[in-house]
Each structure stands twice: as structure tokens, then as C-alpha cells.
Amino acid sequence: MDTISDNTKPNLSSIRERLERREELLSPFASRSIDSVRALSEKPSDTRTEFQRDRDRVIHTNSFRRLKHKSQVFVAPQGDHFTTRLTHVIEVSQVGRSIARALNLNEDLVEAIGLGHDLGHTPFGHIGESVLNRMLPGGFHHSRQSVRLITQLEKGGKGLNLTDHVIDGIRNHSKPEGEFLSRSAVVNLSLEGQIVRISDALAYLAHDILDALRSDYIKIDDLPKEAIQALGVRHSQRIDAVVRDVVESSWDCTGENNVESNIEDVGRKPWIRMSSELGKIVTDLRVFMFDRFYHPISASTEGCKAAAIVEVLFEHFNRYPYLIPDWIRELSDSDQRAASDYVCGMTDNFALMMAEQVKPGLSDGVFQGRI
DSSP states (O other): OOOOOGGGOOOTHHHHHHHHHHHTTSOTTSOOGGGOOBSSOOOOOSSSOHHHHHHHHHHTSHHHHHGGGSBSSSSSOOSTTSOBHHHHHHHHHHHHHHHHHHTTOOHHHHHHHHHHTTTTOOTTHHHHHHHHHHHSTTOOOHHHHHHHIIIIIHHHHTOOOOBHHHHHHHHTOOOOSSOOOOSGGGTTSOHHHHHHHHHHHHHHHHHHHHHHHHTTSSOGGGSOHHHHHHHOSSHHHHHHHHHHHHHHHTGGGGSSSOTTSOTTOTTTSOOOOOOHHHHHHHHHHHHHHIIIIIHHHHHSHHHHHHHHHHHHHHHHHHHOGGGSOHHHHHHOSSHHHHHHHHHHTOOHHHHHHHHHHHSTTTTTTTSTTOO
């Protein structure tokens, strides 16, 4: 059997060094993995940059695996082709990487943030989130919970020790209803973090429209006429149109036309954006989807049942905290926080199963014999 002699063995650390040298060719405004910081210092990987390590750590978490059975919009969807929280983060990562590559920014950082940004979502999506936000003292938000997971809860309480760049991008990805495209909203966020923030909205609009059409919840002609004219009628057309617009509108982020700009000058620093014309169309389309799809789903019989399930589970585990795994209680500063951490980590299916044990019949007639 052939063996590699010592003098011909590869120096694996040279792989990471080569990858880091490639990052030197990125835009002067790009984030570089060599500049990243972790709360606990670690020996560098031989074969991966720091952002690539973060991406891999996210993918191999229990929280990431559970996203496959967490709702995007429809509660515990039974159709195989409806979007789940897992397919959503994959699509956000794909859209974000396309934008980052076109603008010569750091794809690995975008991918790590994109795949990790929704780890803290509750079962039943924003329906469950709104319940915990109402019941937990101090409120609840999935972006904060995502940070809590990666810094404290994952790996049995050790956390993932991700870089500050990735944590910051995950913490700041959320957007309010209505207008969300403004320089002031992203002034302290890396360009890669900004890409994930906008890609999140672009991806969920595109795939949620597809789900709404597939379910006959809306018809294509129901969409605002301006949106149909600007974005087309097919899913691929919608994605292509918004990605092209973001790239064209944010071209100064490449540094190719303003290399002499003072990067520290916030007023001149480029940012990720859309054209004013398409930005307004996308904002109006997002408002339409909230009015005609997201809010009606939440108010539907199924949505109300899902909210009731999360409420019942939170109250149950808050009343009987000894039923919560010990390691979660040890990492939580109160029974309410422990109940929130435990319920938040549940998939739709597990939450349904637990609800039937706690209050039999709670989901009767809604999930068509699923339980």
C-alpha cells in the first residue's frame, strides 16, 4: 500500500491561508474572516476560514435539524411542496450568496448568517412567536432567541462560540411590517448582514406567494398589478428580478467605482438596497401579503388552534417546570424562561403531540387525523 512520505505530506494549514488570501481580493467594504473575533479564542482550522466553520457549526446543530418540521406560514403543512422553515433558510442563503458573489462580498459569511438566522423560531412560525411574546415577561423575539441558542443553549449549554460577525448578522436580520428599506435601519450592520436582511424578505415573499397560489388562497390576478408587471408571474422571474435590482442598485458595494472613498465615513459608506421604484413595489407587495395572507392565516381556525397549543404548553411547563429537561432549567434564569426555551425548541409535530397529552382534543378537527 502506497504511503505519503513526510517530505511530500501536504501542509493542511496552507489551505486556510489560501482561502484567506482569496478574501483579500474581495471588495474593500467586505468582511474578512481573519478579522473576526470569538468570545473564546480557538485554534484556527487547517482547512476552513472562520466563517466557514460557523456555517458548519450551524448546520450540525439540533436546532437546524428541527427547522424541517417548523412552519413557515401554513401550520404543520401536509403537502410535501409547501415551504418549511428549513427550506426557507436554504432559499435565503441561496439568494444571499448570489447577491454577495455578484457584489464581490463574503459569501461564506452570508451563508453562515442566512442558515442560522431563524434557529430561534417557535413551532407554528410567527403565530407561536406572538404567543410567547405576550406571555413571557420581557417579551420574546425569534432573533433574540436565535442568539440565545447559539451563544448559550446549543451543545448542552456550551453554545457554538460563533464569530461576532455571524452573531451580529443573526441578531439584526428582522424587519418591521411596512417600510423596511432604509440606510438608517442598517447603518451599523455589515454589508453581508444587510444582504441576509434583505434576502430574507425577498425569499419569503417569493416562496410564500408560491404557497399562497398553490393552496388557492389567492389567485395570481389578486396580486398588485405593479408587482405582476415588474416581477413577472413565475417564481423564477420574481427571484431574478429582485436579485438583479439589488445588485444593480448596490453596485457601489463592490468598491469598483469608489475605491478612494473613506470607508469610515458613514455618510458615504455604501449599503445594500433596491431601486426606489422596485423598492416601493416590493414594500407594497409585502403589505399586500400581510393583509391577504399572513394575518388571515394567523386568524384562521388552524392559526387560532396553533396559538392555543403554544399557550397551553407554556402554561403547563411553567406550572410544572420539573417536566422540563434539567439542562434547560439550569441554563434558564426562571421557570418562565425555561418553559419558553423548551416550547420554542419544539417542532410543530412535537408540539401537537405534547398538546394532546396535556389537553386531549385540543387540535381535533384541524389536522385531519394527523395525530
